[in-house]
Amino acid sequence: MSGSDADVIDRLVGIGPGSPLHAIRLRRPEARTHAQASFRALFAPENPEHMTLPERFAVATFVAGLHGAAEAHAFYAGELAATGASPTVREAVERAIKDARGNGPYGSFPKGPLSREDVAGTVYRMESDTARVLGPRLGAAFAHVHLLVFHPRDAEPAALQALLDAGWSTTDIVTLSQITAFLSFQIRVVAGLRSLAGHS
Amino acid sequence: MPDHILVPPDHPVPVSFTRAQLEWLPWLEPLAADAMTERHIASLVDAARVKSPYFRLLARNPDALEARTRTDKDIFYNTDAGLPRAERELAAAATSRVNGCIYCASVHARFAATYSKRETDVDHLLDDGVTADLGERWNAIVSASTALTATPIAFGHEHVDRLRRSGLDDLAIADVIHAAAFFNWANRLMLSLGEPTPAPET
Numbered sequence: 001m002s003g004s005d006a007d008v009i010d011r012l013v014g015i016g017p018g019s020p021l022h023a024i025r026l027r028r029p030e031a032r033t034h035a036q037a038s039f040r041a042l043f044a045p046e047n048p049e050h051m052t053l054p055e056r057f058a059v060a061t062f063v064a065g066l067h068g069a070a071e072a073h074a075f076y077a078g079e080l081a082a083t084g085a086s087p088t089v090r091e092a093v094e095r096a097i098k099d100a101r102g103n104g105p106y107g108s109f110p111k112g113p114l115s116r117e118d119v120a121g122t123v124y125r126m127e128s129d130t131a132r133v134l135g136p137r138l139g140a141a142f143a144h145v146h147l148l149v150f151h152p153r154d155a156e157p158a159a160l161q162a163l164l165d166a167g168w169s170t171t172d173i174v175t176l177s178q179i180t181a182f183l184s185f186q187i188r189v190v191a192g193l194r195s196l197a198g199h200s
Numbered sequence: 201m202p203d204h205i206l207v208p209p210d211h212p213v214p215v216s217f218t219r220a221q222l223e224w225l226p227w228l229e230p231l232a233a234d235a236m237t238e239r240h241i242a243s244l245v246d247a248a249r250v251k252s253p254y255f256r257l258l259a260r261n262p263d264a265l266e267a268r269t270r271t272d273k274d275i276f277y278n279t280d281a282g283l284p285r286a287e288r289e290l291a292a293a294a295t296s297r298v299n300g301c302i303y304c305a306s307v308h309a310r311f312a313a314t315y316s317k318r319e320t321d322v323d324h325l326l327d328d329g330v331t332a333d334l335g336e337r338w339n340a341i342v343s344a345s346t347a348l349t350a351t352p353i354a355f356g357h358e359h360v361d362r363l364r365r366s367g368l369d370d371l372a373i374a375d376v377i378h379a380a381a382f383f384n385w386a387n388r389l390m391l392s393l394g395e396p397t398p399a400p401e402t
Contacts, residue, residue: 024374027282030274031378034267041263050261068352104351105299112215114300117329148388149351153300155392157205157227170203170228171260177389178264185385191353192377195360196370 005044007036012071012190013197021197035186042179043079050172054083055138056179058093062142063183065097066149072187073097092133096142100124104150121151140166141176148180203229211397214302217326219309219319221399222302228393230256245269257393268385275378283368283375286315287341291376293322294330294345295383303396304387337366344373345380 007015009032015021025032043056057080064072080090106121124146131139140163147159163173208225230253231240241247243262246269249255258265276288283291289312296305305326313322324332330346333339340362347354355377363373 020370021374024371027280027371028274028278028374028378030278031271034270034274037267038264038271041261041267045263066351102351105349107300109300110213110215110302114215114217144392148392152388152391157207159392160205160227164203164205173228174258174260174393175264177392178258178261178268181385181388182264182268184388185381188348188353188355188381188384189378192348192355192381193374195356196373196377198357 005036005040007032008039008075009035009186009189009193012075012186013193014199015193015197019197021193035189038178038182039186042175042182050169050175051179054080054085054089055141057083058085058089058134058138059141059145059176059179060183061090061093062097062100062145063149063180064187065094066100066102066146067184067187068101069187069191072183072190088133092130095130096126096134099127099130100142100146102150105152107151107154109153123147123154136166137168140168144176145180148177149184208395208397214306214396214398217297217302217305217309219306219313219322219326222306222396223399224252224254224303224390224394224396226253226257226394228257230254231259232256242266243269245273254390254394258389272382272386275375275382281371283372283379284315286312286318287338287372288375288379289315290322290325290338290341291345291379292383292386293325294342295349295380296387297325297330298346298349299384299387299391301383301387301391303390304383306396308383340366340368341376344376345383348377348380349384 057076060076061080064076102122106119108118109115124143126139126142144159144163147155160173205227206229214222233250233256236259239262240259243259243266244250244255245266289308292308293305293312296308309322309326313319321334321338324334330342334342344355344359344363347359360373363376
């Protein structure tokens with residue numbers, strides 16, 4: 001963490017005190033406060049035992065990168081660097097983003113009338129040089145995160161088994177899932193409010 | 201026993217979007233209700249949620265669950281102006297329809313129908329998807345929710361302009377954004393940690 005507890009959504013949208021969007025966010029004060037509390041719970045936890053901070057910010061950088069969300073990508077990559085992650089690791093995360101980008105949501109429905117809406121897409125497999133740098137634990141996490149970001153309706157118990165096999169506990173998986181899902185929210189709030197503010 | 205996945209017993213699988221009551225079966229072990237600490241219980245916010253395997257699973261990270269829940273409640277239940285409750289639920293249902301979360305869509309389609317009294321339109325969204333014609337104002341909300349749900353995000357000025365032309369002020373548009381964004385959070389948890397099955401007839 002870079003020391004401050006400035007509101008991340010405000011920062012990524014570019015919302016200053018006294019601006020119209022600041023006033024709008026204050027009309028939903030609990031949502032504003034607890035979106036930031038969610039960020040704190042996931043990225044500045046009192047006890048990070050279930051996932052190290054470099055793991056958390058590597059995943060966050062990957063999620064933001066997959067969304068093509070420039071501000072969030074730069075922010076989380078900066079926080080990853082601030083955890084002391086090596087340039088080799090940071091480059092591997094960026095390489096994974098380039099390899100894993102796509103367009104979602106896609107995936108299959110349970111077999112039946114909705115099958116006509118099935119949309120095919122790729123299952124991410126990390127390239128071996130990248131996997132060597134990031135290791136099996138983060139490699140398994142990135143595969144799961146890619147599933148959640150782009151094709152969550154393809155989820156099945158086997159995906160969770162792959163995480164357990166790579167050393168993730170049940171509680172670790174809850175935290176990993178919350179990080180990915182929360183960022184899918186935070187990044188969309190930022191994109192939406194930027195458009196509402198008239199930013200490009 | 202080491203951590204392991206749960207394999208639900210044989211059960212019917214919903215194959216269509218529906219407003220009917222569904223249950224949710226976890227693929228990972230929730231906390232046992234009688235093993236929860238005060239902190240775990242407090243993280244549920246609403247004590248009745250101790251009955252829900254979904255919330256008892258998320259309670260494994262209580263700080264994240266509590267902040268998630270308080271964010272959710274203000275986005276959907278804060279009645280100080282902005283978007284009517286029915287249309288916040290419409291945005292949630294549309295987002296769930298796009299991502300393919302049959303469980304989330306069932307809950308929020310029920311709420312949308314209850315608050316709007318427009319059961320036929322809600323069913324049209326569930327049956328035919330987000331291109332169903334629901335009248336311009338609802339179409340604008342569904343289209344904005346759909347664009348915000350795409351990855352990379354496809355939401356832009358044109359969606360804001362269309363919502364404004366439909367009579368939404370900036371607070372109401374911010375409510376659409378938050379409701380759709382929140383269900384991009386909720387859908388991913390519901391879809392990846394368990395699966396739905398029809399609730400037993402009561």
